[in-house]
Amino acid sequence: MTREDKAATVATIKERFEKASVALVATNKGLTVDQANRLRATVRRAGGEYKVLKHTLTRRAVDGTRYRDLTRV
Numbered sequence: 001m002t003r004e005d006k007a008a009t010v011a012t013i014k015e016r017f018e019k020a021s022v023a024l025v026a027t028n029k030g031l032t033v034d035q036a037n038r039l040r041a042t043v044r045r046a047g048g049e050y051k052v053l054k055h056t057l058t059r060r061a062v063d064g065t066r067y068r069d070l071t072r073v
């Protein structure tokens with residue numbers, strides 16, 4: 001991933017955080033593929049979005065948003 005790709009990804013993620021009324025950040029360790037797919041479908045049915053993102057890019061994206069404290073966990 002080039003530096004430009006990373007910057008574009010951070011901008012896209014940041015935009016999603018800015019539009020979101022609620023954000024949940026969790027680890028997917030221990031989930032089977034089937035469990036992750038069911039979780040993704042459940043979140044989608046509820047009108048949400050489930051994304052797997054790189055930690056560093058997510059930390060950069062939440063900086064300056066109301067979710068900036070999520071990086072303190």
